[in-house]
Amino acid sequence: MNAPAPHSPRETFALHGHDAAMAAFQDSRRSGRLHHAWLLHGPMGIGKATLAFHFARILLNGVDPQSPAGRRITAGTHADLMVIGRGMDERKGRLRSEIVADEVRPIQSFLRRTAAEGGWRVVIIDGAEFMNRHAANALLKLLEEPPPQAALFLVSAAPGALLPTLRSRCRALTCLPLSNDDMRQVLHEQGYATQDVDRLIEAAHGSPGRAAFLGHDRDGRVAGIVGKWLDGGASGASPGDAESIVRQDEGFALLCDLLGDGLSQRARRLAETNSLADAARVAAAHGALAALRRETERFNLDKGQAVLQAATIVSDL
Known part of the structure; x- marks a missing residue:
């Protein structure tokens, strides 16, 4: 079996599972009192970052992937979206072990400026548990006085590793492993052969990311x-x-x-x-x-x- 190359969360437009988390976000948005910071937590590889990008698309009017905003989000060129995660250590050929303060501090100037497209400014921190203490403290200062029409989405598979004061300033959304039906649909959409899907579902424990690895x-x-x-x-x-x-x-x-x-x-x-x-x-x-x-x-x-x-x-x- 040759495993298909999975799409990145930025390039994934179909959302499977996470109905409760989506409903909570939409209810908050429709109330006109959208919380400024959200913690999306759950097991690795179940689509938390994909969900965060979906929220960003809703706020930035980019749900349609063919719309101008949708294309910019996919290309990583939307001026009102900042994405932070562990960078690649080119010497070792793997992701760095930490997110450092210098990678978090630019969020402040990003959020303080006027939105380029007149709406929301959105920050996604993927792998928030990898922030070192200096990075976490830099983010904490931003959350203490959030600017209007700014939303931060912290994505974490280990929320217990975050500072308690950081967690207390976020609205937590629990993301659960996908059902077998959702997994089957995701794997077929990703191009896995029918004969491989059942084996991967059994071993992946509701995680498309784990299924891609096992592929x-x-x-x-x-x-x-x-x-x-x-x-x-x-x-x-x-x-x-x-x-x-x-x-x-x-x-x-x-x-x-x-x-x-x-x-x-x-x-x-x-x-x-x-x-x-x-x-x-x-x-x-x-x-x-x-x-x-x-x-x-x-x-x-x-x-x-x-x-x-x-x-x-x-x-x-």
Whole structure:
């Protein structure tokens, strides 16, 4: 299976799920007392940033993607929309670990100026939990005295990491994982073949973003290896298995993700049956696997050896 390239939130016009969050926003807008700051929170990859862009399109008269405002939002050239997120570390080839104060401070001048198109000014902070303390404090000062006709949307998969004072100044909207019906529609719209959709829905837990990540697993090859390992076959892992995993796009990350998900589910089942010692042992293996993934990716260690080490962690259960 060749995974289709997913659209970015800026380029996604169809909205699936999140009906309650949309209704709350629309009710607030129609009341004429739209809150100035919103916290959109929920699991990763379920469409929170897409929802934030949809709100921005409503406020900036760009719901129609072919309208002048709609085209500017899609192109990233709308003068009344500012989007902030973690930048790319070109040297390491991955997203930076933080959003820093220098990236947040320009919001102040952006919000204080007159709207270029005579309406709202909108700011989206995607991954708000990655703001460091200086960035969060800079944003907090803006929220204490918000200008009129300005709306900020903070998107976060870990709202507990935000400053409590920051959370208290936002209206929270809980975003839930998508239903299977919504997931099926999203995946078909993104171009996934029918034979792949059911497998991805089962493993994605209501997250189109996770489904897109799992879509890198050609024909479910890594998932098959993970299933065999979790059924007691990890001790037979071979260098050939490791090579076949590492050769795939995102192969090592896929292995760790699927193994971690399987271990998490097993630990929950054991805890539910009061097998607490066994649940703790599986939870410890889950932690060891997560640490192996972090260290391998952080220090660019040999992924083939890391795959075999992951097998050892599982085989000890």
